[in-house]
Amino acid sequence: MGTGSARALALALALLLACSDIAVVTAQETERIEGSAGDVLEDNPVGRLKVYVYDLPSKYNKKLLKKDPRCLNHMFAAEIFMHRFLLSSAVRTFNPEEADWFYTPVYTTCDLTPKGLPLPFKSPRMMRSAIQLIATNWPYWNRSEGADHFFVTPHDFGACFHYQEEKAIGQGILPLLQRATLVQTFGQKNHVCLKDGSITIPPYAPPQKMQTHLIPADTPRSIFVYFRGLFYDTGNDPEGGYYARGARASVWENFKNNPLFDISTDHPPTYYEDMQRSVFCLCPLGWAPWSPRLVEAVVFGCIPVIIADDIVLPFADAIPWEDIGVFVAEEDVPQLDSILTSIPTDVILRKQRLLANPSMKQAMLFPQPAQPGDAFHQILNGLARKLPHGSNVFLKPGEKVLNWTTGPPGDLKPW
Amino acid sequence: MMKSLLPQSQLRRSAAAAARSSGGGAAGADGAMADGGGAGPRAPASSTFWFLLHALFCLISVFLGFRFSRLLFFLLFSTTALYHSTTSSSSAAVLRATTTTTTTTTTTTTTTNTFMLSFAAANNPPSGPANRTALEAADNKGAAASGNPQSHVVVGRHGIRIRPWPHPDPVEVMRAHRIMERVQEEQRRWYGVKEPRQVLVVTPTYSRAFQALHLTGLLHSLRNVPYPLTWIVVEAGGTTNATASMLARSGLTFVHIPFPDRMPHDWADRHATENRMRLHALRVIRERKMDGVVVFADDSNVHSMELFDEVQKVQWMGAVSVGILAHTGRADQLRLSEEDKQNMPLPVQGPACNSSGHLAGWHTFNSLPFSGKTATVVGEAAPVLPRGLEWAGFVLNSRMLWKEADGKPDWVKDLDAVGENGEEIENPLTLLNDPSSVEPLGNCGKKVLLWWLRVEARADSKFPQGWVIEPPLEVVVPAKRTPWPETTTELPSELLDDKQEQEDRRLSRANKSSRPRGTTKRKGDPQGQDN
Numbered sequence: 001m002g003t004g005s006a007r008a009l010a011l012a013l014a015l016l017l018a019c020s021d022i023a024v025v026t027a028q029e030t031e032r033i034e035g036s037a038g039d040v041l042e043d044n045p046v047g048r049l050k051v052y053v054y055d056l057p058s059k060y061n062k063k064l065l066k067k068d069p070r071c072l073n074h075m076f077a078a079e080i081f082m083h084r085f086l087l088s089s090a091v092r093t094f095n096p097e098e099a100d101w102f103y104t105p106v107y108t109t110c111d112l113t114p115k116g117l118p119l120p121f122k123s124p125r126m127m128r129s130a131i132q133l134i135a136t137n138w139p140y141w142n143r144s145e146g147a148d149h150f151f152v153t154p155h156d157f158g159a160c161f162h163y164q165e166e167k168a169i170g171q172g173i174l175p176l177l178q179r180a181t182l183v184q185t186f187g188q189k190n191h192v193c194l195k196d197g198s199i200t201i202p203p204y205a206p207p208q209k210m211q212t213h214l215i216p217a218d219t220p221r222s223i224f225v226y227f228r229g230l231f232y233d234t235g236n237d238p239e240g241g242y243y244a245r246g247a248r249a250s251v252w253e254n255f256k257n258n259p260l261f262d263i264s265t266d267h268p269p270t271y272y273e274d275m276q277r278s279v280f281c282l283c284p285l286g287w288a289p290w291s292p293r294l295v296e297a298v299v300f301g302c303i304p305v306i307i308a309d310d311i312v313l314p315f316a317d318a319i320p321w322e323d324i325g326v327f328v329a330e331e332d333v334p335q336l337d338s339i340l341t342s343i344p345t346d347v348i349l350r351k352q353r354l355l356a357n358p359s360m361k362q363a364m365l366f367p368q369p370a371q372p373g374d375a376f377h378q379i380l381n382g383l384a385r386k387l388p389h390g391s392n393v394f395l396k397p398g399e400k401v402l403n404w405t406t407g408p409p410g411d412l413k414p415w
Numbered sequence: 416m417m418k419s420l421l422p423q424s425q426l427r428r429s430a431a432a433a434a435r436s437s438g439g440g441a442a443g444a445d446g447a448m449a450d451g452g453g454a455g456p457r458a459p460a461s462s463t464f465w466f467l468l469h470a471l472f473c474l475i476s477v478f479l480g481f482r483f484s485r486l487l488f489f490l491l492f493s494t495t496a497l498y499h500s501t502t503s504s505s506s507a508a509v510l511r512a513t514t515t516t517t518t519t520t521t522t523t524t525t526t527t528n529t530f531m532l533s534f535a536a537a538n539n540p541p542s543g544p545a546n547r548t549a550l551e552a553a554d555n556k557g558a559a560a561s562g563n564p565q566s567h568v569v570v571g572r573h574g575i576r577i578r579p580w581p582h583p584d585p586v587e588v589m590r591a592h593r594i595m596e597r598v599q600e601e602q603r604r605w606y607g608v609k610e611p612r613q614v615l616v617v618t619p620t621y622s623r624a625f626q627a628l629h630l631t632g633l634l635h636s637l638r639n640v641p642y643p644l645t646w647i648v649v650e651a652g653g654t655t656n657a658t659a660s661m662l663a664r665s666g667l668t669f670v671h672i673p674f675p676d677r678m679p680h681d682w683a684d685r686h687a688t689e690n691r692m693r694l695h696a697l698r699v700i701r702e703r704k705m706d707g708v709v710v711f712a713d714d715s716n717v718h719s720m721e722l723f724d725e726v727q728k729v730q731w732m733g734a735v736s737v738g739i740l741a742h743t744g745r746a747d748q749l750r751l752s753e754e755d756k757q758n759m760p761l762p763v764q765g766p767a768c769n770s771s772g773h774l775a776g777w778h779t780f781n782s783l784p785f786s787g788k789t790a791t792v793v794g795e796a797a798p799v800l801p802r803g804l805e806w807a808g809f810v811l812n813s814r815m816l817w818k819e820a821d822g823k824p825d826w827v828k829d830l831d832a833v834g835e836n837g838e839e840i841e842n843p844l845t846l847l848n849d850p851s852s853v854e855p856l857g858n859c860g861k862k863v864l865l866w867w868l869r870v871e872a873r874a875d876s877k878f879p880q881g882w883v884i885e886p887p888l889e890v891v892v893p894a895k896r897t898p899w900p901e902t903t904t905e906l907p908s909e910l911l912d913d914k915q916e917q918e919d920r921r922l923s924r925a926n927k928s929s930r931p932r933g934t935t936k937r938k939g940d941p942q943g944q945d946n
Binding site for chain 2: 216220222239250258330334356
């Protein structure tokens with residue numbers, strides 16, 4: 001009897017030791033990321049929603065791309081890659097009756113200047129023409145006036161279709177898209193060009209290019225703050241004060257003599273490598289508050305310092321950006337060095353652990369072909385989280401909400 | 416509150432307003448615009464007050480012009496606001512552009528001034544509508560900032576905020592460096608070696624002219640090693656003060672072991688003695704049961720930091736690639752034929768692997784081109800070559816040397832059995848029964864992690880003991896008659912007198928004929944001095 005109990009005790013002890021060993025071994029380097037919507041970065045959208053892709057004539061998509069293949073490489077390329085992804089995705093359905101969401105593949109940002117910048121002047125007409133097409137050929141637009149349709153509008157100010165902020169605010173979001181869900185890179189709170197229920201996505205950054213510039217992870221991070229980019233846009237804003245609301249100029253004037261700040265307009269070939277050797281990477285606003293720097297900072301494990309008042313960051317409900325990045329108000333830029341050096345070390349280490357989480361990096365990228373957890377899937381997850389559709393989505397027969405005749409007369413011309 | 420400056424027409428209204436606010440926010444206020452500097456909205460009855468104020472401003476604008484009137488009010492406000500402002504404004508920024516115009520989206524663009532910071536200090540508001548002055552509150556007819564009344568992010572020209580002293584603060588710089596150190600430590604913990612082992616560095620040395628040169632270099636390399644380290648220094652001819660003082664100043668943990676024999680003067684014997692010294696050190700490690708990785712660092716070798724990271728991976732015995740630098744020390748080159756030059760092998764000693772990454776053999780230094788021209792005596796001006804395999808290219812796990820150790824492989828000989836008969840221990844492979852179990856390190860020997868070089872002076876070369884000069888140096892060339900180009904500046908008279916005193920002292924000590932003290936400044940006249 002005594003030996004039996006002793007043996008049981010020994011067994012229990014051994015088990016306890018083994019369990020404690022296991023507990024020690026699983027001390028994690030990374031932390032799970034939970035946003036306000038919960039731990040949703042790794043959700044699989046397949047089975048949670050169905051998307052019907054309208055078959056538009058190629059003048060809306062393929063012809064534009066053939067005319068200018070540079071559209072595949074600039075930071076607005078997400079609209080093209082989203083179309084390609086949806087065409088072969090498991091969430092696609094060929095039966096529109098069972099679809100939860102409808103996607104219209106119109107490449108509104110594919111009209112490029114010789115320098116490669118998109119001209120948005122024809123985009124409202126293009127969008128109107130596409131919507132008119134789907135409204136006449138399928139009954140699904142009129143049934144909900146677009147409330148169960150989504151559009152990818154990755155341009156500077158989203159569906160306001162202008163690169164100048166004042167004009168964009170003046171135009172406002174295209175009236176026909178009032179009820180639709182917009183998937184866009186622009187996000188700023190209380191701004192005309194961000195409507196409720198939009199899904200903010202990261203700008204497109206080429207994943208292969210970033211992969212080829214990875215350096216060994218044990219390279220010590222010896223740069224404190226890193227930034228490469230313009231501080232003054234002398235071409236468009238020679239006096240300064242308009243560009244970036246003066247924030248970038250303030251960064252330059254206050255910290256150009258500070259050895260902790262490796263900032264300059266000079267773009268070196270080791271740009272990606274240098275980001276991997278930095279603790280903080282500045283992501284100030286430019287002409288628009290978003291920038292691919294955020295994606296690069298996340299991929300390279302550099303803590304993003306976001307200087308853009310009221311910005312809405314990508315997938316804000318899935319990713320807790322306050323825990324991951326440092327937010328600095330534009331008026332606090334002169335004290336940026338004090339702010340950054342007074343962050344407690346354990347907070348910094350926690351941010352680095354969150355950034356090291358591979359699902360975080362994956363969520364910011366648009367890899368070809370698509371991989372689980374990437375930005376395409378996050379968009380679908382975001383759409384799935386908006387389901388089931390509310391009662392105001394489907395209109396009663398005869399009810400009309402949209403006004404098809406508002407807007408500047410130039411936009412009403414057919415495309 | 417001094418109301419004497421207020422115009423008579425507004426006195427009643429301001430009195431009413433002031434009475435209502437009970438002087439809370441306007442403590443110490445003076446000046447006509449005190450109320451304008453106050454924070455927050457006033458009682459509703461003051462809307463007429465604002466209207467009258469606005470009318471006053473418009474009137475003044477007619478006389479002074481629009482921009483000048485704004486400047487005037489800014490100056491007026493700033494002087495009053497300065498009286499209000501607390502010391503917290505010491506860190507407030509100063510506007511570079513003093514006027515900020517906000518263009519709103521109404522059809523008539525109204526330009527307003529926002530006086531950012533000297534005001535903000537007075538009013539302590541967060542950035543927001545409260546930041547605006549009375550003017551703007553009156554002007555802004557609900558015009559959209561970003562198109563939305565709640566938003567305070569304004570489109571348009573903003574001032575560029577620059578703080579008064581845009582230079583780094585040393586305290587913050589130190590904090591930033593501490594942050595970076597902590598981040599790097601964490602990086603090492605994640606991606607570097609999981610359980611760093613102690614490094615036991617075995618160095619045979621002896622006191623000679625070049626010892627300070629070699630030992631200082633090695634000392635600095637070891638100080639930079641990020642792992643716990645013990646430096647085992649074996650000194651031939653017994654311990655000397657020179658070596659001991661260098662070790663003491665190094666700040667490292669060291670063990671200074673005397674070795675009875677003196678270092679011989681020719682290279683062959685010197686190599687043999689060094690081997691015996693190393694073996695002696697290994698025996699000490701065994702006696703004291705020191706735990707860690709044994710690295711053989713000769714004092715004249717140069718080590719890279721990656722070497723110490725790489726040796727952490729060794730299980731029992733490892734081999735690394737050593738770059739062998741055989742320096743001729745002479746201008747004339749070896750007579751090499753073209754064919755020889757083509758076939759010249761790499762000056763590397765190290766493990767050679769087969770295609771599957773296992774040890775297949777050894778790559779040694781080819782000494783054929785040097786045949787007949789190598790140095791035999793230490794300090795001879797001829798290339799010094801290694802013999803066979805150098806100890807520097809091997810690392811051991813110290814447990815391999817212990818009498819009893821867990822998991823000690825059977826292909827390791829017992830240390831007592833080695834060298835007790837006085838036989839030559841050429842290289843550490845003699846410590847093993849089976850040399851094929853050595854682990855190749857450094858990407859299978861592809862990376863050269865240290866360099867072997869032997870540079871020595873003749874055994875009888877003179878050097879100051881401990882490199883401290885006593886007595887002071889003699890003048891060889893007077894400072895004014897230097898071989899290098901003259902500068903035009905004259906020595907100041909005090910220095911010249913000092914020099915004269917020193918020379919006088921030297922002369923008196925050296926018992927030379929004392930020069931008459933009466934001689935005045937000698938401008939480099941080398942009388943009686945040997946040149």
